[in-house]
Amino acid sequence: MPEQAGSYNSIVLDHFNHPRNMGEMDRPDGVGQATNPACGDTMRLFIRVERNRIAEAKFLTFGCAAAIASSSITTEMIQGKTVEEILMITKEMVSEALGGLPPTKIHCSVLAEDAIRAAVADYRNKDSSPHPSPLEGEGKDEGRGKKGKRS
């Protein structure tokens, strides 16, 4: 790509040219979107959570090479980790996992950090919503012949 390709290392270029886990996720457990106010670039992160661990992660990013590479490596970094563990991931860790970003592109990894937090917030918000229980209502009709146990 013409965009400063010479200043990116081979890890960044690999993730940019062959992004991992790119695309939309059908019925994710959490979706987080982040926009870089400096440039308007946007990342959307989808997570599927099983037993409090990230079972699957996908992304859609409209942005520069560093943003796409950061998004790609972030999906690899968070898979298998707990929800609490991924909240500890910082932009510096994303940049480090990419072998470093050019100084003018460090801010691009902020998208990943922000998208993780937004996806977890969305997951926790959905997870705390009331789930209808199949047992709901049981025990409320004790007056209809299901008297409570005597103790």
Ligand code: FES
């Ligand atoms: Fe916008 Fe990289 S220039 S995220």
